[in-house]
Amino acid sequence: xxxxxxxxxxxxxxxxxxxxxxxxxxxxxxxxxxxxxxxxxxxxxxxxxxxxxxxxxxxxxxxxxxxxxxxxxxxxxxxxxxxxxxxxxxxxxxxxxxxxxxxxxxxxxxxxxxxxxxxxxxxxxxxxxxxxxxxxxxxxxxxxxxxxxxxxxxxxxxxxxxxxxxxxxxxxxxxxxxxxxxxxxxxxxxxxxxxxxxxxxxxxxxxxxxxxxxxxxxxxxxxxxxxxxxxxxxxxxxxxxxxxxxxxxxxxxxxxxxxxxxxxxxxxxxxxxxxxxxxxxxxxxxxxxxxxxxxxxxxxxxxxxxxxxxxxxxxxxxxxxxxxxxxxxxxxxxxxxxxxxxxxxxxxxxxxxxxxxxxxxxxxxxxxxxxxxxxxxxxxxxxxxxxxxxxxxxxxxxxxxxxxxxxxxxxxxxxxxxxxxxxxxxxxxxxxxxxxxxxxxxxxxxxxxxxxxxxxxxxxxxxxxxxxxxxxxxxxxxxxxxxxxxxxxxxxxxxxxxxxxxxxxxxxxxxxxxxxxxxxxxxxxxxxxxxxxxxxxxxxxxxxxxxxxxxxxx
Amino acid sequence: xxxxxxxxxxxxxxxxxxxxxxxxxxxxxxxxxxxxxxxxxxxxxxxxxxxxxxxxxxxxxxxxxxxxxxxxxxxxxxx
Numbered sequence: 001x002x003x004x005x006x007x008x009x010x011x012x013x014x015x016x017x018x019x020x021x022x023x024x025x026x027x028x029x030x031x032x033x034x035x036x037x038x039x040x041x042x043x044x045x046x047x048x049x050x051x052x053x054x055x056x057x058x059x060x061x062x063x064x065x066x067x068x069x070x071x072x073x074x075x076x077x078x079x080x081x082x083x084x085x086x087x088x089x090x091x092x093x094x095x096x097x098x099x100x101x102x103x104x105x106x107x108x109x110x111x112x113x114x115x116x117x118x119x120x121x122x123x124x125x126x127x128x129x130x131x132x133x134x135x136x137x138x139x140x141x142x143x144x145x146x147x148x149x150x151x152x153x154x155x156x157x158x159x160x161x162x163x164x165x166x167x168x169x170x171x172x173x174x175x176x177x178x179x180x181x182x183x184x185x186x187x188x189x190x191x192x193x194x195x196x197x198x199x200x201x202x203x204x205x206x207x208x209x210x211x212x213x214x215x216x217x218x219x220x221x222x223x224x225x226x227x228x229x230x231x232x233x234x235x236x237x238x239x240x241x242x243x244x245x246x247x248x249x250x251x252x253x254x255x256x257x258x259x260x261x262x263x264x265x266x267x268x269x270x271x272x273x274x275x276x277x278x279x280x281x282x283x284x285x286x287x288x289x290x291x292x293x294x295x296x297x298x299x300x301x302x303x304x305x306x307x308x309x310x311x312x313x314x315x316x317x318x319x320x321x322x323x324x325x326x327x328x329x330x331x332x333x334x335x336x337x338x339x340x341x342x343x344x345x346x347x348x349x350x351x352x353x354x355x356x357x358x359x360x361x362x363x364x365x366x367x368x369x370x371x372x373x374x375x376x377x378x379x380x381x382x383x384x385x386x387x388x389x390x391x392x393x394x395x396x397x398x399x400x401x402x403x404x405x406x407x408x409x410x411x412x413x414x415x416x417x418x419x420x421x422x423x424x425x426x427x428x429x430x431x432x433x434x435x436x437x438x439x440x441x442x443x444x445x446x447x448x449x450x451x452x453x454x455x456x457x458x459x460x461x462x463x464x465x466x467x468x469x470x471x472x473x474x475x476x477x478x479x480x481x482x483x484x485x486x487x488x489x490x491x492x493x494x495x496x497x498x499x500x501x502x503x504x505x506x507x508x509x510x511x512x513x514x515x516x517x518x519x520x521x522x523x524x525x526x527x528x529x530x531x532x533x534x535x536x537x538x539x540x541x542x543x544x545x546x547x548x549x550x551x552x553x554x
Numbered sequence: 555x556x557x558x559x560x561x562x563x564x565x566x567x568x569x570x571x572x573x574x575x576x577x578x579x580x581x582x583x584x585x586x587x588x589x590x591x592x593x594x595x596x597x598x599x600x601x602x603x604x605x606x607x608x609x610x611x612x613x614x615x616x617x618x619x620x621x622x623x624x625x626x627x628x629x630x631x632x633x
Binding site: 067070071072074075078123124150469470471472474475528529530 | 578587
């Protein structure tokens with residue numbers, strides 16, 4: 001099997017072919033899969049990757065890790081101090097507590113469990129849950145919020161901050177819009193059907209809109225049939241238990257989304273985790289599964305299913321689909337691909353990672369995706385062979401118990417998908433995909449040049465910028481808001497404790513000026529907060545020409 | 555980069571605040587933290603001063619004894 005060797009980016013001590021398990025997380029940039037010069041016996045059996053696959057997971061210098069720990073240590077010490085003061089009544093307690101009569105019972109509110117939330121998260125809590133009061137397009141309006149008692153309570157001043165540039169919404173293709181012409185069909189359907197469905201799919205909740213949408217989704221993806229659900233999270237968590245059960249094996253990626261983890265745990269199957277995007281780890285698990293079988297009885301597993309995502313939203317990395325498909329064919333396992341962030345966002349015509357790698361949708365057994373991210377709606381779908389979808393129609397928990405998707409939302413997806421496929425007579429869909437690609441590449445390239453540490457694949461519109469220190473999380477988000485840019489910062493527990501980051505989601509609706517504004521603000525802020533940790537920044541020379549003039553519009 | 559301007563010093567102080575999370579602290583916590591840090595720093599400087607003075611003076615005495623004896627020896631040789 002073609003096994004691309006890691007081309008190191010300066011880390012010479014990692015250059016050994018035996019131990020390739022710690023490839024990506026230890027800061028090596030993998031380059032082109034073509035390894036003709038590096039193979040041992042010189043037999044070239046072609047490559048699995050038809051285009052270059054470049055991912056970056058650079059490690060910061062050592063002093064950054066030291067400072068991060070210093071920050072957390074100081075935070076923890078002060079946390080203990082505050083908890084002590086709260087416990088001994090020297091400070092007012094704002095958290096939930098039992099009544100006086102119940103003090104001797106088994107405690108309801110364990111103080112230590114929420115230590116981190118109470119002491120570290122609370123100090124920077126004003127950067128999350130910010131209410132917005134407009135459509136989450138490329139710019140939005142924020143409600144102004146102040147706190148008088150250091151983030152325990154908030155109050156609204158009544159003013160709105162207008163036209164904040166939106167770098168956090170999953171609006172990849174820009175379909176979250178309020179343009180009346182664009183939403184014409186949605187308004188018609190809203191007036192025809194109303195908003196509620198008031199039933200589940202198996203009772204009276206299957207409308208002709210759902211049938212139309214399912215046929216369209218199947219045509220869009222190039223598969224036999226599809227089924228849509230009202231909620232993206234519930235699509236994963238309710239359908240995985242229908243597909244696997246006890247006696248089956250689930251091989252799930254380290255960094256899978258909570259919905260996949262929940263679905264896997266609910267199913268009752270055995271779960272084994274392989275390292276993030278690491279094919280050697282996956283192959284080892286597959287071999288062990290087939291050789292040793294089930295834990296006690298050593299019988300063969302009833303089913304082996306691999307759960308991966310198209311784009312991982314915290315890392316910005318794209319799944320290594322060709323390798324996984326070849327592994328699955330070799331070891332006769334099934335593949336469940338969650339394309340929540342990648343449908344519409346990657347691929348030449350927006351059809352997701354399957355098209356991005358030039359593969360056929362028949363290679364993947366279960367294609368799952370959501371309509372929340374690129375289509376500006378809500379809900380999810382599962383697509384694949386007709387037998388699979390018919391099985392899910394009868395056996396899925398979602399179909400039996402969950403209300404189906406409401407008609408205006410279904411119409412929004414239909415119009416977005418028709419736009420993407422070009423069925424509405426314009427090339428607007430393709431233009432959006434191209435614009436997103438251009439924006440992504442421009443944004444990532446500029447951030448690399450400035451010297452920030454960016455994770456992920458060069459083609460993914462999710463751009464995590466590493467901040468590392470807990471103090472900088474709050475400072476970064478607040479200062480960006482002062483500059484009228486809304487960003488999403490993430491810390492522990494969504495990311496590893498030392499790798500807190502700011503996550504940008506590039507959209508096709510962002511204009512070049514908006515991106516330039518954001519980039520200039522990031523440049524300034526990067527210098528002020530000292531965030532430019534990268535030791536491999538690309539070009540130190542000034543621009544020789546103005547890039548926008550030479551760019552040829554396609 | 556001008557290493558002595560007040561702006562650079564302010565920037566350095568901001569970095570210190572961010573790294574040690576004192577940026578996130580309430581004012582009384584900051585007072586506590588800074589006074590603790592300054593006290594520790596003062597203690598460190600005082601200990602350094604005392605120890606260094608002691609070691610420096612003892613080293614100087616040793617050096618003097620080395621210099622002193624050969625001079626006397628050479629005198630005796632000359633005599």
